[in-house]
Amino acid sequence: MSAARPNGVLAIVGATATGKSELAVAVAERLSGEVVSADAFAVYRGFDAGTAKPSASLLSRVPHHLVDARDPREPWSAGEFATEARRLCGEILARGRLPILAGGTGFYVRAFFGGLFEGPRRDDGVRRALEAVGARRGAAFLVRMVGLLDPEAARRVGAADAARAIRLLEILLLSGERPSRLFRERPGPAWEKPSVKVLLTLPREVLYGRIAQRFQSGFVNELPAEVRRLLAAGVPLTAPAFAAIGYRDTAALVSGALSEAEWKERLLRDTRHYAKRQEAWFRRESGLVAVRADRPDLVDFVALKARPLFSVTHEGG
RNA sequence: GGCGACGUACCCAAGUGGUUAAGGGAAGGCUCUGCAAAAGCCUCAUUCGUCGGUUCGACUCCGACCGUCGCCU
Numbered sequence: 001m002s003a004a005r006p007n008g009v010l011a012i013v014g015a016t017a018t019g020k021s022e023l024a025v026a027v028a029e030r031l032s033g034e035v036v037s038a039d040a041f042a043v044y045r046g047f048d049a050g051t052a053k054p055s056a057s058l059l060s061r062v063p064h065h066l067v068d069a070r071d072p073r074e075p076w077s078a079g080e081f082a083t084e085a086r087r088l089c090g091e092i093l094a095r096g097r098l099p100i101l102a103g104g105t106g107f108y109v110r111a112f113f114g115g116l117f118e119g120p121r122r123d124d125g126v127r128r129a130l131e132a133v134g135a136r137r138g139a140a141f142l143v144r145m146v147g148l149l150d151p152e153a154a155r156r157v158g159a160a161d162a163a164r165a166i167r168l169l170e171i172l173l174l175s176g177e178r179p180s181r182l183f184r185e186r187p188g189p190a191w192e193k194p195s196v197k198v199l200l201t202l203p204r205e206v207l208y209g210r211i212a213q214r215f216q217s218g219f220v221n222e223l224p225a226e227v228r229r230l231l232a233a234g235v236p237l238t239a240p241a242f243a244a245i246g247y248r249d250t251a252a253l254v255s256g257a258l259s260e261a262e263w264k265e266r267l268l269r270d271t272r273h274y275a276k277r278q279e280a281w282f283r284r285e286s287g288l289v290a291v292r293a294d295r296p297d298l299v300d301f302v303a304l305k306a307r308p309l310f311s312v313t314h315e316g317g
Numbered sequence: 318g319g320c321g322a323c324g325u326a327c328c329c330a331a332g333u334g335g336u337u338a339a340g341g342g343a344a345g346g347c348u349c350u351g352c353a354a355a356a357g358c359c360u361c362a363u364u365c366g367u368c369g370g371u372u373c374g375a376c377u378c379c380g381a382c383c384g385u386c387g388c389c390u
Contacts, residue, residue, distance in 0.1 A: 016354080041354060051354080079351035107353045114350085121351050139357095156348070161357040164349080171350095183350055204345095245354045269343080274354050280347070 004310035006031075006098040008194030009089050011113075012302070013038070013282055015275040016104055017210040018200035018293040021054040024102035026299045028062040031306060034092045036085050037066045038103025038112065044072045044241035046230055049222040051244050052214070072230065072241035079121055082111035086191055093193070098309065106281030113197075115190030119182045120174035122167075130166045145169060152180035196306050199282050200293040211271050215264070223250050245270045 010027065012020050024035045037043070041051040045068045053067060065088045070076050085108075089099035101112065134142050139162035146168045147154040157164045171179040202210070227250040235241070242248055246267045252258035258266075282288060289305055291298065 039354090040352085075352060077351040078353070082351085105353065107349075107351095107355090111350075116350050119350090127352095158348085158357040161348095163352085163356045167351080179350080188350090240352060243352070243355065247354095270354080272344095276345085277354085281349080281353090284348090 005096055006033075006093060006309050007311045008093075008196070008309040009099045009101055009191065010302075010306045010309060011038075011101040011109060011195060011197040012200065013102075013106070013109055013197065013285075013288070014104060014200030014293065015202070015207060015278040015282075016052060016271060017207060017214055017275065018202055020102045020104065020200060021052075021058055023200065023293075023298060023302065024100050025054070025058050025062050027302050027306070028098070028100050030299060030303050031098045033098035033100045034063040034065065036088050036092075036099055036101050037064060038081070038085065038101050038105055038108045039066075040076065040081075040105045040108060041241065041244040042067050042103070043070045043076050044068075044244075045070065046072055046226070046233070046235070047241050047244060047247070049219040049226050050246045050250070072235045073239045075122075075240050077122065078105075078107050078111040079116050081105075081108045082116065083189075085112050086189070089191075098306070104278050106278060106285065110285065113191045113195065115188040117179075117183045118186040118188040119177075119179075120171055123170060123174060126170050126173055127166060130169055131162075134162045134166065139165065142166060142169065146172075150178040150180050153178065153183075194309055195287075196309055197285075197288045198302055198305060199285075199288040199290045201290050202293045206294070207275055208272055211275065212268060215268055215271075220264075224254050227251050227254055245274055 010031075010033070012024050012027070014020055021035075027033060028035055035054075037054075039051070041047060042053045043066055044051070047053070054064065059067065066081070066085065085101065089101070092099040101109065103109065130142065139160045142162055142165035143154065143157050143159050146157060146165050149172050150168065153168050157168065168179050171177075171182065175182065223246065227247060231237075231251065231254070237248060237251055242251070249258060249263055249266050249270075253260065253263040291301060291305075295301060
């Protein structure tokens with residue numbers, strides 16, 4: 001007798017509203033898996049409705065990781081995610097179960113598989129100083145500084161892109177080395193085991209329709225209440241979790257600074273823009289198996305695609 | 318029916334004799350090495366309701382027509 005034991009990770013990625021969470025749970029049930037969320041905002045406790053977090057019933061069906069795992073005030077990043085997610089996936093495999101990485105944050109998925117460079121991480125002190133410089137002399141000044149110190153890295157930075165310039169200067173200041181060189185010469189840990197990556201796709205109009213539909217269903221009413229609760233609990237608007245789409249706008253709605261019509265319009269528009277950026281990101285990612293999210297045999301199809309992740313081992317051996 | 322105002326891109330809208338016909342939104346595309354649902358970038362009217370006229374030259378001035386809105390009857 002032989003038993004199939006997973007030896008790699010199944011990734012399910014795609015734009016928002018393509019049904020990643022549902023599919024991940026269905027496949028996990030079928031293949032005895034556990035879900036690791038690759039989502040920048042579902043990690044935050046209390047941020048539920050606006051982040052399209054998997055529902056309680058979904059969460060109860062199969063073990064989930066990195067959902068509700070951080071306080072909304074805590075920073076969370078691609079690097080932290082990648083390290084923790086790789087560790088979790090290793091542990092799931094060690095238990096003889098299939099890790100399923102599911103989420104829409106392309107940067108996190110790339111950091112998980114390809115790794116980030118080995119070097120200084122974010123440092124708030126340095127950042128504050130650089131931000132102050134940027135506020136006084138302008139973003140273009142920061143970008144020019146990068147151009148002087150690391151012309152190669154600067155080529156990828158737009159003249160007004162203060163955020164990216166600050167990160168590069170931060171690396172320079174903290175390591176004394178050029179980021180472009182560190183990126184090339186000091187790759188950090190990556191996912192070395194096998195993987196199958198599935199990209200859920202939907203025609204633009206269908207996707208936008210689903211986004212609008214999701215907007216109509218219930219959460220319109222839940223979101224303002226949720227935001228009131230968060231604010232009452234003392235979560236500041238500057239908390240990282242409040243950067244999620246819709247949350248600051250909802251705070252404005254709740255305080256009366258934004259009309260309901262304007263609020264709805266912004267949420268829908270921002271979500272559409274987000275979906276578009278996600279598609280752009282995944283379009284560029286290699287090794288993805290594109291699958292129509294509305295095909296009737298979706299679960300069977302994905303389970304079939306995941307078969308190479310199971311190596312046959314002989315019992316007692 | 319009369320009088321008046323207006324008609325510029327998918328939407329809002331500036332321009333009022335010589336401009337490559339502003340700007341914003343939407344839409345589409347791109348970039349991405351520790352805040353990424355972030356941040357930045359690019360594309361998007363050979364043409365101004367239509368037809369005529371004046372002029373070297375018209376989105377701009379004149380006329381007619383069409384359309385929209387308002388007021389009056």
